[in-house]
Amino acid sequence: MSPKKPLVFNIISECKTSMARVGIMELPHRAVDTPVFMPVGTQGTLKGLLPEQLENLGLQIMLANTYHLGTKPGAKILKKAGGLHKFMNWKGALLTDSGGFQMVSLLKLAEITEEGVKFQSLNEQKAEVMLTPEHSIEIQNAIGADIIMQLDDVVATTVPDKDRIEESVHRTSRWLDRCLKAHQRPDDQNIFSIVQGTLFNDLRTQSIHDLIKRNVNGYAIGGLSGGESKDDFWKMVILSTSILPKNKPRYLMGVGFAIDLVVCSALGVDMFDCVFPTRTARFGCALTMTGQLQLKKAKYKFDFNPIDKDCTCVICKTYTRAYLHGIAARTPVACSLLSEHNIAFQLRLMKCIRDSIKENKFPQFVAEFMLGVYPDKDYPTWIRDSLAAVNISLL
Amino acid sequence: MKFTVQNVSKLRPRIGTLSNFGERKNGTLETPMLLLHSQGGQIPHITHEVFKLISKDAHILQIPLTSMHNFQETLEQYNGTITDFIGSKESLSCITFHDPSNITRQGHHAKNKVPLWTKNGIVYYDAPMYCKVLESYKPDMYFFISDGDTNKGSQQKRIQKAVDTTIHFYKDCLEGHKKSAILKNSFAMASIAGGYCLKSREKCMDVMLKDSEIGGYVIDGLHNNGPEIEFIPFDEVKSVAEFVMSKIPENKLMCVQGCWNPVNIVKFIQLGVDLFDTSYCRIVTERSSALTFSVDLQGELEEYEINLREHKYADDFQPIHNTCSCFTCKNYSRGYIHHLLTVQELLGPILIMIHNIHHYLNFFDTIRQCIKENTLNELEFILIKQFKNYEDSRKKNTAEISTFSEG
Ligand SMILES: [Zn+2]
Ligand SMILES: [Zn+2]
Numbered sequence: 001m002s003p004k005k006p007l008v009f010n011i012i013s014e015c016k017t018s019m020a021r022v023g024i025m026e027l028p029h030r031a032v033d034t035p036v037f038m039p040v041g042t043q044g045t046l047k048g049l050l051p052e053q054l055e056n057l058g059l060q061i062m063l064a065n066t067y068h069l070g071t072k073p074g075a076k077i078l079k080k081a082g083g084l085h086k087f088m089n090w091k092g093a094l095l096t097d098s099g100g101f102q103m104v105s106l107l108k109l110a111e112i113t114e115e116g117v118k119f120q121s122l123n124e125q126k127a128e129v130m131l132t133p134e135h136s137i138e139i140q141n142a143i144g145a146d147i148i149m150q151l152d153d154v155v156a157t158t159v160p161d162k163d164r165i166e167e168s169v170h171r172t173s174r175w176l177d178r179c180l181k182a183h184q185r186p187d188d189q190n191i192f193s194i195v196q197g198t199l200f201n202d203l204r205t206q207s208i209h210d211l212i213k214r215n216v217n218g219y220a221i222g223g224l225s226g227g228e229s230k231d232d233f234w235k236m237v238i239l240s241t242s243i244l245p246k247n248k249p250r251y252l253m254g255v256g257f258a259i260d261l262v263v264c265s266a267l268g269v270d271m272f273d274c275v276f277p278t279r280t281a282r283f284g285c286a287l288t289m290t291g292q293l294q295l296k297k298a299k300y301k302f303d304f305n306p307i308d309k310d311c312t313c314v315i316c317k318t319y320t321r322a323y324l325h326g327i328a329a330r331t332p333v334a335c336s337l338l339s340e341h342n343i344a345f346q347l348r349l350m351k352c353i354r355d356s357i358k359e360n361k362f363p364q365f366v367a368e369f370m371l372g373v374y375p376d377k378d379y380p381t382w383i384r385d386s387l388a389a390v391n392i393s394l395l
Numbered sequence: 396m397k398f399t400v401q402n403v404s405k406l407r408p409r410i411g412t413l414s415n416f417g418e419r420k421n422g423t424l425e426t427p428m429l430l431l432h433s434q435g436g437q438i439p440h441i442t443h444e445v446f447k448l449i450s451k452d453a454h455i456l457q458i459p460l461t462s463m464h465n466f467q468e469t470l471e472q473y474n475g476t477i478t479d480f481i482g483s484k485e486s487l488s489c490i491t492f493h494d495p496s497n498i499t500r501q502g503h504h505a506k507n508k509v510p511l512w513t514k515n516g517i518v519y520y521d522a523p524m525y526c527k528v529l530e531s532y533k534p535d536m537y538f539f540i541s542d543g544d545t546n547k548g549s550q551q552k553r554i555q556k557a558v559d560t561t562i563h564f565y566k567d568c569l570e571g572h573k574k575s576a577i578l579k580n581s582f583a584m585a586s587i588a589g590g591y592c593l594k595s596r597e598k599c600m601d602v603m604l605k606d607s608e609i610g611g612y613v614i615d616g617l618h619n620n621g622p623e624i625e626f627i628p629f630d631e632v633k634s635v636a637e638f639v640m641s642k643i644p645e646n647k648l649m650c651v652q653g654c655w656n657p658v659n660i661v662k663f664i665q666l667g668v669d670l671f672d673t674s675y676c677r678i679v680t681e682r683s684s685a686l687t688f689s690v691d692l693q694g695e696l697e698e699y700e701i702n703l704r705e706h707k708y709a710d711d712f713q714p715i716h717n718t719c720s721c722f723t724c725k726n727y728s729r730g731y732i733h734h735l736l737t738v739q740e741l742l743g744p745i746l747i748m749i750h751n752i753h754h755y756l757n758f759f760d761t762i763r764q765c766i767k768e769n770t771l772n773e774l775e776f777i778l779i780k781q782f783k784n785y786e787d788s789r790k791k792n793t794a795e796i797s798t799f800s801e802g
Contacts, residue, residue, distance in 0.1 A: 044734065048741030050445065052726075073734045077710050081730060089726045302472055314444050318482040322473070323436070326466045332741050333437040340444075 006146070007190045007217040009249050015362040018390035019241060019268030022357045025249055027093040027146035028188045029085065032060045034249060034270040035353055037256060037346045038095060039278055042068050044088045047278040048336035049343070051090045057313065057344050061093035061146070063273045066139050067102035067131075075142035083144030094145035095273070097253075098136045098194075104154045112153055114171065133178040137191075141184045149220060150179040152194040157228040165198050168223075172196045173210040180214065192251060194222035195240055199232050208243045218249040221269070225254040234263065234386035241268035258287065258349055262369055263383060265353045266362070266390050277346050281338035284328030287345040290372045293321070295338070300325040313344035367395045396487075396535055396582040398426075398610055398648040400669075406640055408664050408766045411648070413455075416487055416535065417580070422453035426648070426669035427766075429759055430457035430489050431752075432496060432677060436481025439496070439677045440741075440748040443483045448722040449753050455487040455536065457672050459494035460520075460528065464513055470531040477532040489536040489584075490529060492520070493543070495652045496674035498621030501544055504556065507563050509540055522567030530575055536582040536610075538650075539568040543615035545590030547631055554590040557616060561588035562602050572608055583608060584650060586615040591631075593638050600642050611648030611670070614639050622678040624653040626786070629662045640666045654678050657688065657758060658782045661775045664762060676751040683736050685715045685747050686754045688781045690761040692773050699785030701729075703747065708733040721753035 006028050013022040023034040039046055042065045046054060054062070064084060073087075081087040084094060103110045103117050110119040116132035133151040140148040152175065153168035176193045183191055193211045197204030211219065221240045224233055237252060244250050249270040255261070256274020264272070277287060284296040286307045293300070293307060306316040307324070315324075315337050327334040356365035366387060370379060371394070379394055387394065400411035411426040431438055431446075433456050438446055458477060463470075470480060478486045492509065493499050503510045508519035525540045542560035545553060565585055572578045585603050589595030603609065617632055618624050636651075643649060650670035651663050660671055679686055683704040689697040701708075701715065714724035715732070723732075723746045735743030765771040 043738045043740050044731075045740045045742040048745060050448075050742070050745070052448070053444065068738070072738050073709060073730070077730065077734075080710055081712055081728070087728075087731050087734075089731075301469055304473065318443070320480070322469045323466075323480055323482065326469065327435045327437075331435050331437065332440060332744070333435070333442055335741060336442055336745075 005217075006186070006188050007249075009218070009247065011247070013358045015266075015357050016360060017363045018266040018366075018387075018392055019238075020266050020353070020357050020362050020390075021268060021270070022354045023249065023270060025270070027061070027190075029091065029093045029146050030060055032093055033350075033354060035261075035265045035350055036061060036271050037261060037350050038063045038271065038273040039343050039346065040065070040273055040275045041088075042275070043072070044069060044084055046343075047281065047339040048332060049340055051088065053340065054090075054343070055092065057340070058347055059092060059343065061095060062090070063095045063097065064143065064145065065102055066096045066099035066136060066143065067106070069096075069143055070099060070139040075139045078144075079142040083142070085144060093147070094143075095147040096140050096143050096145040096149065098149040098151040099131055099139065100136065100151045101154050101253075103131060114174075116151065133175040134182040137179050137182040137184075141189065144185070145189065147190050147192055147218065150176045150191055150193050152196060152222055155196070155198060155223065157198045157223060157226040157232075159198065162200060162203070165196070165200060165203055169196045169203050169207040169210070172207065173214070176211065176214055176216070180216075190217040192216060192218040192220050194220040194253075195244075196223050198223045199228060199236060201239060204236060204239055205243060208240060212245060216248075218251060219244050220251040220253050222253055224252070230380065230382035231385070234267065234382055234389075237264055237269065238267045238386070238389055256346070258289070258346075259370075259373060259383065261346075261349060262353065262366055263386050266366060266387060266392060277342040278339045281342050282329065282335045284324075284334070284338065285342075286324070286338055287342050289349070289369065290375075295321060295324050295328040297325075307341055308345070311341065311344060311348065313341050315341040315344070363392045366392050371395045396610070398582075398646070400426075400646060403645045405645060406637065406666050408771050409667055409669070410763060410766050411669055413648070416453075420453065420485070420487060420535075424453055424455070425763055427664050427759060427762055428455075428670060429755065430455050430670065430672040431486075432457050432459075432494075432672045432674040433481075434459065434462040434494060434496075436463065436483070438673070438748070438752070440680065440744045441752070443481075443486075445745065445749065446752075449749055450756060453487070455489050456481075456483060457489050457491055458532075458534075460490060460492050460525075461494050461497075461511055464511060464518065467528060467531075470528075473531070475533075477534055487535040488532070489538070490532055490534045491538045491652065492525070492540050493620055493652075494674075495620050495624075495672055496622075496654060496677045498623075499544070499619045501619055504542070504544070504560075507560055509542060509560075509564075522564045522571060526568060526571030526575060526578065529581075530577045533577055534581050536584065537578075538584045538613055539586050540564050541586030541588050541613075541615050543586065543588055544619065545588065545616040546618050547591055547627075549590045551592065554592050554595050557588045557590065558595045558599050561586060561599060561615075565603055569606060569608060582610040582648075584611045584613050584648070585609045586613045587639060588616040589635075590616050591635055593635065596635060596639055597642070600639070604642070604644065609647070611650060612639075612643055613650045613652060614668075615652075617651070618653060620653060622654055625656045625675065625678065627655075627659070629659045632659075633662075636663060636666055636668075640668070656782055658775065658778045661762065661771065661778060664766075665771065665775070673752060673755055676748060676755050680744050680748045680751050683743075683747065685750050687716050689777065690758050690774060692765075692770060692777065696777060696781055699781045703729055703732045703743075704736050705733075715747075715750050716754075719750065719754065721750050723747070723750040723753075
């Protein structure tokens with residue numbers, strides 16, 4: 001059934017200009033084409049869409065959150081159900097996070113010690129609970145995702161304290177060892193390690209060197225998209241992709257805006273995830289190649305065009321902007337409709353990226369895409385700089 | 396659209412057919428049948444795409460004007476039909492004024508106008524305005540507007556006014572229907588008002604029964620819509636329903652709207668009523684329940700419905716119903732749905748609604764089968780038993796809750 005190794009990554013095409021690459025990542029539940037965007041199904045479901053609809057859209061992999069699933073329905077029930085795939089009837093691949101980031105961001109009272117992340121439980125007893133690397137892996141083993149994440153010591157990118165960041169680099173490596181030791185299902189689940197070091201070149205380099213020594217099948221670039229400037233952000237991405245081994249997938253956590261996906265694919269990233277495309281659907285926002293449509297705006301009231309005439313999704317073939325304008329953010333059904341288009345959009349964008357790399361036209365695609373978003377050519381500096389760093393010039 | 400009925404005796408259950416849907420749509424529909432209740436152009440919780448997983452058969456979407464009012468200006472400029480606009484080309488449409496799943500606010504009457512509540516206050520509709528809106532919808536079927544703001548408790552004065560207004564609307568709507576090239580081809584249903592007063596009902600019918608343009612009638616004014624209709628005892632409405640059904644010519648399509656329970660649906664069908672709606676599925680779904688009552692005359696009685704919010708379903712990995720062939724039951728467990736409800740995810744009500752609509756459509760298949768085989772009494776009998784068990788346990792629960800809150 002599952003391949004002998006739970007992850008086989010083959011690079012099938014490389015951009016001759018930039019660092020972009022196309023790969024096939026074979027996972028226990030299915031093969032995934034990279035670069036890939038993974039939508040976030042936090043609670044084991046994706047914004048009112050049936051897994052069958054997601055399959056029809058061509059979705060190959062999605063993300064679920066360990067902290068939420070560990071709380072409800074809990075590891076015991078997931079185990080009894082035979083894992084999350086069976087529980088939610090999803091036949092594609094799954095990735096779970098470690099739960100650590102969610103705790104630090106959701107629970108103000110979380111405190112990190114060498115043992116793990118200590119926090120006050122949200123249940124009635126308000127008991128102090130500890131999420132250790134072992135515990136995170138135990139829950140993730142019960143969920144049974146194809147890719148699971150190590151627990152990492154998350155420090156906000158806005159923290160200036162270099163000693164604290166250095167501590168997080170070392171602790172993250174130590175926690176990786178504990179995660180690998182606790183891992184009960186190495187034959188059908190892959191642990192990815194997470195690069196730390198926030199915005200310090202030397203610490204990030206050290207983090208990568210430490211992690212490379214350990215035996216993992218993929219790497220996440222952590223500690224970014226936490227409020228740092230875009231100029232800092234892209235430099236840390238390219239630093240990481242330049243040092244990370246070429247033959248393993250690289251996953252940039254929490255990134256999903258179209259522009260970021262295009263730039264970071266050029267910088268050599270293979271995997272992305274973000275709640276944005278589905279979360280924004282709830283507020284009536286539809287994504288297109290040239291930007292976002294706020295469908296609640298009055299200008300769409302008499303607009304009988306589809307969201308995007310080039311989109312082949314059911315929504316664009318069925319509904320006008322005028323209709324969506326009238327139901328957007330009013331009914332639960334509207335949320336499902338816009339989520340479906342937005343996921344279709346993300347998948348189409350990634351396919352365009354992959355196809356243009358394969359056809360050796362990636363630099364042109366990037367330049368045309370950016371011109372579409374910035375028709376007046378007022379490109380932000382970070383976009384010019386980051387693309388110049390991989391030899392792509394704008395139109 | 397054309398209605399033909401096979402059994403022409405009065406106050407008897409009957410099988411009929413709706414056919415001749417025009418150039419764009421094929422097929423025939425058999426009555427008694429359900430209109431698929433929608434809001435804002437979609438069946439509550441379910442997109443048209445998902446509905447295709449439940450059924451690919453021909454169907455009529457009931458589109459309440461109240462839920463589409465905000466599209467009025469848009470539709471005036473739109474070229475297609477209402478079903479094109481809402482993204483369901485293959486559906487037939489039936490426009491009603493009110494939404495049977497929501498309580499209609501009482502009062503605020505104005506002479507020969509009917510109030511519609513919107514976010515920005517009341518909009519008053521009269522018949523010419525209503526006809527103008529309908530022309531932009533180009534519906535396959537529609538209800539005449541009426542003053543249906545009566546119920547069991549209504550005073551004679553209110554009933555009289557309702558009848559007068561409704562007759563006035565009738566005349567205007569009929570004129571609008573005849574004059575309009577678009578509406579002329581649409582199946583017109585006139586609404587009979589008059590609350591629980593037989594004389595008033597008669598007054599209404601005296602005006603309405605002779606025009607050949609009218610394809611069918613709605614027994615309106617029995618209630619003010621919303622979830623409470625489920626528990627109206629049939630004895631309350633029986634005499635009005637019988638009275639109206641005995642007067643109406645047999646070749647007319649007869650409709651009763653609202654969230655009636657399955658027992659009362661069958662009782663209406665026993666009197667010859669042909670057309671209902673699925674608003675009941677919405678209210679059951681929104682109390683997190685899945686319908687599980689049996690319609691198998693040979694089989695065991697079942698629990699009427701199960702509430703998937705109950706904790707006992709957390710680790711229950713069976714489908715909602717073991718023998719159900721719906722999309723939800725074939726792929727998802729009670730435990731998963733319980734989880735989705737607990738964490739308030741959109742997919743929870745979606746999965747329940749898929750099952751409930753499937754169950755209800757299947758219930759109507761059985762009804763038609765029973766009429767053909769002359770076994771509708773047996774079906775009524777098992778439904779009464781199952782619904783009574785549910786009502787009793789519901790009363791017990793309410794009693795327990797009130798004792799608890801007093802103590
Ligand atoms: Zn689309
Ligand atoms: Zn079912």
